[in-house]
Amino acid sequence: MGKQSSSELPSKKMITGIYVFVLVYTVVQLLWWGLLLHQQSVQIAKYEQGALVHKMNELHHPAEFMQEMQRLHKEQQMRTFKYIGEGVIFLVLILAGAAIVYRAVWKQMKLGQQQQNFMMAVTHELKSPIAVAKLNLETLRRHKLDEEKQRKLLDATIRETNRLDQLCNNILLASQFEHRKYQPFLEHLDFSRLLKDSVEELQCRTVSHHIDSDIMPGVELQGDKFMITLMLNNLVENAIKYAPKGTNIHVKLFRSGDALKLVVSDEGEGIAQEERNKIFLKFYRIGNENTRKSKGSGLGLYLTRKIVEQHGGSITVKDNTPKGTCFEITWHDYSVQSV
Known part of the structure; x- marks a missing residue:
């Protein structure tokens, strides 16, 4: 892979930092939400138990008191199970979604870097044979060379144009493969x-x-x-x-x-x-x-x-x-x- 420029590194670090901050903030908020629900459930349980104790002290029915206490305890367990279950599901969905988004973004950034490397390579690949061919042709035009030297310059020019031709073929064929437009002639x-x-x-x-x-x-x-x-x-x-x-x-x-x-x-x-x-x-x-x-x-x-x-x-x-x-x-x- 090509070396990343100094202007690209801070941007990638910044994006990653913002992404991690948002993810951590979301998880912390989820945990805080769970803690608040737990405190609310405890307060509700205490209030219901206090009301029940006050009611049963007036009625003097110990058996009915125990049944009501068991019912309140089960309700508290169900509330606890409910918010813990919902919290775990939300946490799994958040982490799974974060992983998918991060992978997609990183893949896109990596593809962008590869495309930049490709442009650098293609620019060099295009300029080199064009420069060589141009130099050879100008030499043939400006100087009277013997037949052997002319042949060597022409052969070199043909080799460079063949390189250009193959590079163009590769680029066009890659584009056709990418869009599934190329149909082989068998x-x-x-x-x-x-x-x-x-x-x-x-x-x-x-x-x-x-x-x-x-x-x-x-x-x-x-x-x-x-x-x-x-x-x-x-x-x-x-x-x-x-x-x-x-x-x-x-x-x-x-x-x-x-x-x-x-x-x-x-x-x-x-x-x-x-x-x-x-x-x-x-x-x-x-x-x-x-x-x-x-x-x-x-x-x-x-x-x-x-x-x-x-x-x-x-x-x-x-x-x-x-x-x-x-x-x-x-x-x-x-x-x-x-x-």
Whole structure:
């Protein structure tokens, strides 16, 4: 999560302080109400018992006096039970409502912070490739370069525009998933060939890492070509961001029993156990937004999980051997999904 600014911290503390004060004040008022009812009940009991004693002293009926005393005692017990029961119910409702409200408010504040982090990340993600592409194009326009240098600048510009294109796709697709408007275009796919072509394209765009693949041939399924390509791109580019330069990224497609598995692994530092469920949340990124060196919008893994689920699979995070992160996508009962 990103680092909270100093202007945000007092506001959150102030809101929490006001909330706790109101909650404590309400509980104290409830307890005070219970105490007043108890005192009132005791006074009523004393008054009734005094009146009964005065009445029975005049009538001189001891048996009837004892029966009336027992009746008054039971009435006092019923009053006590009534206000204690009502007080406990009100207290439970107040605490339950307070917990629900606090959770909703805290969730909203957390979402707001994540959205702010997302805007910071996206702003950086947009400005960087635009600046690089603009610089490259201005260099080509102002200077007469040899063909090799021109090709390198054009290749670099294309890589940056591809980054922009993928970022825009991620943002648009996340919005469509959020509003459940995206309908996948399912078609007959040569899954093996699609993965191989995607890995080759990613390797052409990547100079910092080596991407090797072990793709089982002949795998066919029904799927959305664009979404599956985006799924693989997000996983590989996530590995590129967090794995040290010069290390290998492995893409493997194989069959395990009745299941089909796609594994993307790297040789980075790995992901802590407590972070493995959070990384698939929208906008969530590990670390501090102000000090983080890796690029990203916090949407890649969120979209990856959505795409996998929409295609009937599941995704898990495991430790790679000897080190690194391993994303494993599983399609169970592959015989049903194959074409």
